[in-house]
Amino acid sequence: MRKTSTALLTIALLGGLAACTQSASYDRQLGEEVNYGGLETVTRTNSAIMSGEIDAKSHLNIRFRNEVPSTVTFDFNSAVLTPEARSALALQADWIKQFPELRFSVYGHTDLVGSSAYNYALGKRRAQAVVNFFAGQGISRHRLQALVSYGKTRPVIATPGPEEANRRTVTEVAGFAKRSGPPLNGKYAQIVFREYVESATRKHPQNTRIITQTDPGE
Numbered sequence: 001m002r003k004t005s006t007a008l009l010t011i012a013l014l015g016g017l018a019a020c021t022q023s024a025s026y027d028r029q030l031g032e033e034v035n036y037g038g039l040e041t042v043t044r045t046n047s048a049i050m051s052g053e054i055d056a057k058s059h060l061n062i063r064f065r066n067e068v069p070s071t072v073t074f075d076f077n078s079a080v081l082t083p084e085a086r087s088a089l090a091l092q093a094d095w096i097k098q099f100p101e102l103r104f105s106v107y108g109h110t111d112l113v114g115s116s117a118y119n120y121a122l123g124k125r126r127a128q129a130v131v132n133f134f135a136g137q138g139i140s141r142h143r144l145q146a147l148v149s150y151g152k153t154r155p156v157i158a159t160p161g162p163e164e165a166n167r168r169t170v171t172e173v174a175g176f177a178k179r180s181g182p183p184l185n186g187k188y189a190q191i192v193f194r195e196y197v198e199s200a201t202r203k204h205p206q207n208t209r210i211i212t213q214t215d216p217g218e
Contacts, residue, residue, distance in 0.1 A: 060102065060173040068095045072130070074167040076111075079125035081133060089130060092171050093137040103174040105146035106130045111166035112152045112159065123149030130169045145174040 064070055070092070072085035081089065096104060108123030108130075127147050135141055155166040 057173055057175050064095060064171075064173050068092050070172065071168050071170050073164050074126055074169075076113075076162050076164075076167065077122070079122060079129050081129055086133065089133050090137070093134055093139060096134065096139055096143070097137070100143075101177050103143050103145045103177055105148065105172050105174040106144060107146075107170045107172070108149040109154055109166060109168050109170070110152045111161075111163045112155060113162055114152070116151055116153075120149050120151035123151045126167075126169050130171065143177065 068091040069088040072081070072088045074080070074085065075082060096102070106127045108125070108127030110119040110123050110126075114122075124147070127149060131141060131144055131147055134144065152166070155163070156168070157163050157165050159166075
């Protein structure tokens with residue numbers, strides 16, 4: 001019964017996440033990021049999540065990567081956020097703030113120049129710089145489950161020299177916020193309800209008021 005309730009919560013919450021946003025890029029039905037096949041595909045995707053065939057965290061990460069840049073890069077031997085990185089992280093922060101029921105992880109990476117120990121510490125500083133930026137945007141550090149450095153162990157491009165693509169941090173959806181009590185408690189019911197209410201009350205861009213001039217003779 002608990003497994004079924006958790007699955008129902010996941011489906012309801014994911015549906016709410018797909019509906020709620022302040023940005024048109026988030027205004028999509030659940031399932032569209034897997035296959036743009038209309039309502040039938042959306043229904044199949046929901047069923048797959050319900051049965052466990054599709055992992056909810058993986059599905060949410062697909063949405064996150066499709067809607068905002070999940071990776072930012074750094075200058076050589078630096079953990080200072082560039083203006084470009086700040087712009088990308090601002091988009092990440094906006095997405096994260098839309099969905100307070102989710103937790104996130106930040107992973108730091110380096111290129112292959114230098115020792116493993118040095119690069120591990122550098123990757124950690126880069127991940128910490130991202131966390132500090134999120135905190136400055138009003139995001140609680142408690143929502144960041146992991147602050148991990150992979151150093152130079154996971155390069156995007158396997159080159160021994162300096163490579164910007166390898167000097168990066170990656171933000172990912174870690175899962176749902178920890179909670180106590182049954183999955184379908186009042187707090188989460190309110191979250192799901194809020195998502196749908198906001199999507200229903202959002203003004204359609206084509207809903208413009210038309211004013212006609214009355215005939216003076218009337």
